[in-house]
Amino acid sequence: MKDFPIKSFWLLVALQLVVLGGIIGQRMLLLKTGHPVMLQCVPIDPRSLLSGDYVILRYKISDLGGLNGNKFNLFQEKFVRNQKVYVALMRKAGARFHEAVAVSGDFARLKKLYPLVIRGTIVSPWALSIRYGLESYFVPQFQGKAIEKEMSNVHVEVAVAENGDSGLRKLFIRGKEVKFR
Amino acid sequence: MAKRQDAYFRSLEKDARRWVAKGLIEEEQRVKILSESRAFAEGVDTPPQVEPASRQAATAPRKAAKTTQAGAPERDVVGWLPTVMVGIATLLVGVGILLFYAANWRFMSTTLKLSQIFLLLTGLYGAAFYGLAVRGSQLFGRAFLFLGLVAFGAAIGLIAQIFHISAHPSNGVLLWAIVAASMSWLLRDVASAYLSAALLLVWNLWEVSVYLQPNAWFALAIVGLVALFVRCASRLGLVFTAAFSLVLFFQLNFHALWRIRDNAGYSLDMALFAGALACLPLGLLCLALGRFLERWPLAAWAKVFFGSVGLLLLWGPLIGVSWPLNFSVLYPHLTGFAAFLIFQYIAFLAIAQLLSSYTEQSTGKKASPLFSWMSLAAIALFVLPLGDKRVLLITTHLGLLLTVFMGLGDSFLSLSVSRVERSVAWMLAIATLFIKMFAFIGLGIESRYYYVAYVLGFVMFGVVFFLCNLLVEHVLRQQKRSFPVSYLQGLGVLLSYATFYILSFKLVDTQTNIFQASYFVVVLLVFFVVLASALFLYLIFQSAQKLPVALCGAIFLATCIGLFASGPRWSWVAYSLYFNIILFLMVALLLFYSVKINSVRLVYFALGGLILQVITRYFDVLWELISGSLLFIVTGLLVMVGGYLLNRQRRLLLEVIEASRQQGQAGRGGVQ
Numbered sequence: 001m002k003d004f005p006i007k008s009f010w011l012l013v014a015l016q017l018v019v020l021g022g023i024i025g026q027r028m029l030l031l032k033t034g035h036p037v038m039l040q041c042v043p044i045d046p047r048s049l050l051s052g053d054y055v056i057l058r059y060k061i062s063d064l065g066g067l068n069g070n071k072f073n074l075f076q077e078k079f080v081r082n083q084k085v086y087v088a089l090m091r092k093a094g095a096r097f098h099e100a101v102a103v104s105g106d107f108a109r110l111k112k113l114y115p116l117v118i119r120g121t122i123v124s125p126w127a128l129s130i131r132y133g134l135e136s137y138f139v140p141q142f143q144g145k146a147i148e149k150e151m152s153n154v155h156v157e158v159a160v161a162e163n164g165d166s167g168l169r170k171l172f173i174r175g176k177e178v179k180f181r
Numbered sequence: 182m183a184k185r186q187d188a189y190f191r192s193l194e195k196d197a198r199r200w201v202a203k204g205l206i207e208e209e210q211r212v213k214i215l216s217e218s219r220a221f222a223e224g225v226d227t228p229p230q231v232e233p234a235s236r237q238a239a240t241a242p243r244k245a246a247k248t249t250q251a252g253a254p255e256r257d258v259v260g261w262l263p264t265v266m267v268g269i270a271t272l273l274v275g276v277g278i279l280l281f282y283a284a285n286w287r288f289m290s291t292t293l294k295l296s297q298i299f300l301l302l303t304g305l306y307g308a309a310f311y312g313l314a315v316r317g318s319q320l321f322g323r324a325f326l327f328l329g330l331v332a333f334g335a336a337i338g339l340i341a342q343i344f345h346i347s348a349h350p351s352n353g354v355l356l357w358a359i360v361a362a363s364m365s366w367l368l369r370d371v372a373s374a375y376l377s378a379a380l381l382l383v384w385n386l387w388e389v390s391v392y393l394q395p396n397a398w399f400a401l402a403i404v405g406l407v408a409l410f411v412r413c414a415s416r417l418g419l420v421f422t423a424a425f426s427l428v429l430f431f432q433l434n435f436h437a438l439w440r441i442r443d444n445a446g447y448s449l450d451m452a453l454f455a456g457a458l459a460c461l462p463l464g465l466l467c468l469a470l471g472r473f474l475e476r477w478p479l480a481a482w483a484k485v486f487f488g489s490v491g492l493l494l495l496w497g498p499l500i501g502v503s504w505p506l507n508f509s510v511l512y513p514h515l516t517g518f519a520a521f522l523i524f525q526y527i528a529f530l531a532i533a534q535l536l537s538s539y540t541e542q543s544t545g546k547k548a549s550p551l552f553s554w555m556s557l558a559a560i561a562l563f564v565l566p567l568g569d570k571r572v573l574l575i576t577t578h579l580g581l582l583l584t585v586f587m588g589l590g591d592s593f594l595s596l597s598v599s600r601v602e603r604s605v606a607w608m609l610a611i612a613t614l615f616i617k618m619f620a621f622i623g624l625g626i627e628s629r630y631y632y633v634a635y636v637l638g639f640v641m642f643g644v645v646f647f648l649c650n651l652l653v654e655h656v657l658r659q660q661k662r663s664f665p666v667s668y669l670q671g672l673g674v675l676l677s678y679a680t681f682y683i684l685s686f687k688l689v690d691t692q693t694n695i696f697q698a699s700y701f702v703v704v705l706l707v708f709f710v711v712l713a714s715a716l717f718l719y720l721i722f723q724s725a726q727k728l729p730v731a732l733c734g735a736i737f738l739a740t741c742i743g744l745f746a747s748g749p750r751w752s753w754v755a756y757s758l759y760f761n762i763i764l765f766l767m768v769a770l771l772l773f774y775s776v777k778i779n780s781v782r783l784v785y786f787a788l789g790g791l792i793l794q795v796i797t798r799y800f801d802v803l804w805e806l807i808s809g810s811l812l813f814i815v816t817g818l819l820v821m822v823g824g825y826l827l828n829r830q831r832r833l834l835l836e837v838i839e840a841s842r843q844q845g846q847a848g849r850g851g852v853q
Contacts, residue, residue, distance in 0.1 A: 004314035008367050013306045013329075016360055017299060020336055024295060027344040054342075082392055121349075133348020168345040 030167045034159025035116060037089055037166075039134075040097045041154040054136045055144045057156065061087060061100040061118075062135075065128030072128070074102045075109070079125040086164050087130065088114035097155065103128065107164060119164035134158055134168050147173065193218060264320065271324045275331060291343055298336045305329035313368070327372050330361050334380075351387040354380055358402075362409055371413045378406050378421055385429070395436040399429050411479065419483040427463075427490065434459055437521050450506065451513045454567075457498040458514045459522055461559045462529035464494030468552050469536040475597050476544065488598065489605040495555055495584045496609045500616060502567075503577035505701060511566040530559055549595060551587035558583060570701035575708050578642075582649055585610045590653045593664050610669060617642055618676055622683070630693040633756065634702070636684055637744040640677050641709040644737045647673040648716035648730070655724045670729065671786075677736065678767055678790055685760040685797070692756075694748030706744065713737055728777060732770045739763050764794050772834065779838045788831060795823065 039059045064072045064087070072087075079085060088102040088110055104110045111117050120130035134156070139147070147154060150173045157170040171178045197211040206214070278301075289297075306329045312322025334357040340346070341353065358380035365373035381402045388394045403426050410418030438452040471488035474480040510516050515523070534556060537548045558580045567573045589610055592603040618639050625635030647670060654666040696703060717737075720730045743759055751759075768791045775783035 004310075005367055006310075006314060009306075009310060009314075012360075012363055012367060013303070016333055017302065019356065019360075020298070020302075020333075020340060023337075023340055024344075027340075027346065031344070054347075082394060131348070133346065136347035137345050138342040 027167055030161050030165055031159045031169050034161045034165075034167065034169075036169070037098045037116065037118070037158045037160050038091070038096060039156050039158055041151055041156065054138045055147045057135050057137055057154070059132075059134070059156075060097075061089070061130070062132075063127060063129050064100055064103055065124070065126060072100060072103045074113075075104055075106065077105055079105065079122050079128065081122055081125055083122045083125075084119060085122055085130060086110050086117045086119055089116045089118055089160070090114065103130070116160060117164050118158075118160050118166050132166060134166060137168060137171055147171070147178070150174065190215075190219070267320050267324055271328060275328060279335075294339065294343060298332075298339055301332050302329060302336060305332050323368075323370055323372060326364065326368065326370060327376070330357075330364060330373055330376060333357060333360055349392075351384050351392070354384040354387065358384060362405060365409055366412060369413050371415050371418070374406075374409050374413045374415060374418055375421075377409065378418060378425070381406065382425055382428070385425075385432075389432050389436075395432045397433060399432075400426075403429065414479055416479060416482045419480055420486050423483045423486050423490075430463060434522070434525075451508065451510075451516060454502060454506065454508070455514045455522060457501045458562060459526060460494045460498045461555075461562065462526050462533060464491045464498075465533040465552065465556055465559060466529045466536070467491030467494060468549070468555075469533040469540070472546075472548070472552075473536050473540045475540075485599045485601050488602040492551075492584070492588050492602070492605050492609060495551075496581070496588075496613075499577050499581045499584060500613060503574065503581055504620070505570050505574065505699075508568040511568040513568050514563070526563060530556070549587075549591045551584070551591045554583050554587060555580070570699075571704045574701060574705045578705070578708070581613065582645065585613050586649045586653050590657060590664075593657055593662055594660060607668075611672065614643070614646060614669075614672060614676060618680065622680075630691070631695070631698055631702075633684065633692050633747050634695045634698060634706075634744060636680055637740050638702075638706060638709075640680055640740045641706060641713065641737075641744070643673050643677050643680075644733060644740070645709055645713050645716065647733055648713060648720060651720055651724060651726055651730060652716060654726070655720065658725065666726075674767075674771070675786075678764070681760050681763050681767065682794070682797075685757060685764060685794075686801075691749055692747055692751065695744055697748075710741065728774060732774055735770060736763070736767060739766060761794070761798065764790070768794070776834060776837055776841070779842050781835060781838060784831065784834050784838070788827065792827070 039061060042058050042060055042062075070076075083105060085103055085105050086107045087100050088104075089098040090101045091098045098116070102110060102114065107117065107119075118132060120132040123129040123131050137147070137156075153174045155172050156168055157172070158166050159169045160166045194215060197206070197214055200206045201208055201211050305325050309322050309326035309329055312318045312320075312325055314322075316322070334353075337353040337357060341350065358377050361373045361377035361380060364370060365377055385399050385402065388396075388399075403422055406422040406425065407419065410422060434456055438456045467487040468491035471484045471486075471491060474484040474487065533552075537552060540546070541548055558576075562576060562580065565572050565576060567576070585606075588606040592598045592606040621635050621639035621642070625632040628635065650666060650669040650673070654664045657664040695706065717730060717734055721727060721734075724730060740763075743763075747756070747759075768787050771783060771787035771790070775781075775787060
């Protein structure tokens with residue numbers, strides 16, 4: 001191919017590597033510098049637990065609606081599906097896990113009141129159900145059963161950045177970190 | 182063989198002259214093509230398969246692109262075998278690598294995993310570079326390029342897995358699609374373009390179905406794909422993009438209608454009705470696009486796609502809403518329309534008109550009658566009070582007849598219409614007859630007291646259908662075009678016969694007179710009568726085929742009598758007699774007509790109908806009167822006598838037809 005665009009080709013390849021490197025770098029930085037938050041998992045319908053080689057996780061902070069909905073919705077906002085929202089997290093003195101205390105679409109307003117804020121997306125406005133991007137934990141094939149059985153004793157350590165970005169750092173069963181080898 | 186070659190060269194010379202006249206090729210090229218073809222034929226016994234002009238022009242840019250890709254004239258690849266082998270080998274290697282990694286992945290450290298991802302990507306792209314730029318091997322170079330792109334997608338997934346990222350995974354698919362599209366654009370690689378198109382469709386469906394985010398901005402992806410497939414000279418890709426654009430249209434409209442139902446409290450019926458009508462301007466836009474794309478050989482398949490889908494999109498809504506639907510408001514379509522749908526209706530209609538006018542001006546070809554008339558129909562349907570059943574039924578039936586017969590006529594009138602489009606036109610005509618027949622009979626059974634009225638209503642529709650078919654033939658004959666009128670004629674007669682046959686059984690109960698029925702039913706039937714009468718008058722005076730028109734008129738009159746005169750006073754005996762008389766009348770008219778047109782096939786068809794009727798009535802009457810064994814003996818004797826008489830009659834008829842044919846041939850011979 002005489003007129004092969006050598007420069008453009010390698011530029012495009014390099015761009016792909018840079019994009020992938022960017023994703024990796026951003027994640028590593030987040031996990032290294034993010035504020036550690038401990039979240040307790042809640043049991044969910046076992047039929048939807050395993051999907052391929054990952055475990056679906058659900059947290060106490062995943063559903064803020066129902067009877068307590070107004071308690072969290074400090075500024076009485078109206079949420080819509082797929083809206084980006086921020087949830088303020090706090091750990092009571094002596095407690096092990098962080099819990100949700102407030103939810104809002106206004107990051108700056110919430111951040112003024114609470115130092116630790118995590119970003120999520122509204123899945124259901126009525127139930128105030130929120131997705132954080134922390135709902136999948138990838139495991140080696142067929143090894144998710146152990147986590148499935150112990151779901152009420154599972155908790156995770158999450159890294160939360162100043163801007164609300166978050167990433168899964170560690171997974172624990174009965175207080176012991178799970179490492180697949 | 183030499184004779185075949187001569188014929189081939191005569192045809193080629195004729196075509197080449199036409200191509201020069203059309204400006205497709207220069208005179209110099211014409212001479213070259215002819216001399217090259219003759220030289221080739223002298224070396225090879227069989228003449229080369231020459232593609233039609235449009236196909237040649239369509240493949241030319243693709244071939245040119247391939248040549249530039251190689252940077253030198255492409256090597257002769259012996260058949261498709263190496264391509265298939267390399268394809269399978271690439272697939273096997275890919276699957277092997279994936280299996281190996283799946284088995285060993287978890288034992289590796291994160292750093293090792295990430296390094297391998299980068300190494301794999303660089304290696305595959307390096308191999309692609311070596312194949313394409315250094316060795317000039319298109320096949321292997323492009324195979325590695327494709328593997329590189331697949332590896333990029335896998336890399337996104339693996340990184341997400343390593344870091345347990347699960348937020349909005351469809352974004353990863355979009356990123357992958359953009360990279361594949363960029364690579365395809367840069368190297369004019371068709372396989373990467375297909376990959377990109379497939380990924381964009383997955384991304385779109387994921388966003389809409391999982392995250393419920395339909396959005397008009399997805400149209401940007403379609404614009405990008407059009408540009409990509411034009412650059413890669415892919416006709417199939419353009420068809421895919423055309424289909425993708427329709428998927429997007431239905432996504433947006435479905436979403437809009439769903440919201441209307443959810444928020445405004447309108448009934449689902451109204452929303453669906455509005456949605457069905459929204460397809461009309463899209464159908465017109467598709468037809469206009471089809472015409473617009475005619476001039477670009479690269480878009481030849483997309484043109485066929487739009488032409489066929491356009492016809493379907495006009496027909497579908499009309500047959501869907503041409504029933505007595507119940508609405509509480511006069512303008513269910515406008516009430517049910519959201520602002521978005523109203524804007525879309527007007528915008529699509531306007532764009533279709535502009536596009537059609539532009540095509541008319543730039544090519545000098547007039548818009549098809551189907552397009553012009555259906556544009557008027559789309560405007561009328563938008564402003565008329567369709568909540569009134571009379572208006573709804575009359576306009577939709579009129580629109581339906583226009584679509585079916587103008588579509589059919591257009592497919593024989595226009596030279597640019599493909600076989601696919603013509604097949605769609607036939608299919609729609611046949612489907613209309615069957616759908617209407619089953620629906621009318623179903624409605625009749627449901628209403629019980631108007632059973633006869635509904636079923637005869639279908640016969641009325643069938644008569645109008647039959648006459649419209651003759652009208653198309655008449656118009657095309659005036660334009661010096663042939664039209665196979667007998668297909669729909671035959672089907673119409675067959676279905677009418679079947680309808681009368683069903684009615685001739687002792688199923689008909691006490692019936693209510695049609696004038697007692699709802700006002701809109703009477704209005705629709707009167708509309709059919711008026712339409713049929715107008716067609717009769719026109720065809721009797723203008724058409725060359727006066728006999729079938731007159732025979733059809735006889736059946737029509739008989740049907741009208743039954744339809745308007747039947748009522749509670751008629752017992753089942755009266756109905757039975759009436760329908761049996763009509764069946765005999767039909768057979769007699771068919772036999773008469775078969776002799777007139779010298780059709781042996783029609784003789785057999787008519788005799789078959791007669792036998793069926795006689796046997797049915799025989800068993801109807803005698804089943805309860807004569808005991809088992811005696812019934813069979815009497816039946817056997819009667820069949821023998823009847824068979825003898827029938828055979829004698831059949832021979833007589835065939836002799837008359839044969840004599841008439843010979844006379845005709847002799848007459849023609851004399852003239853010659």
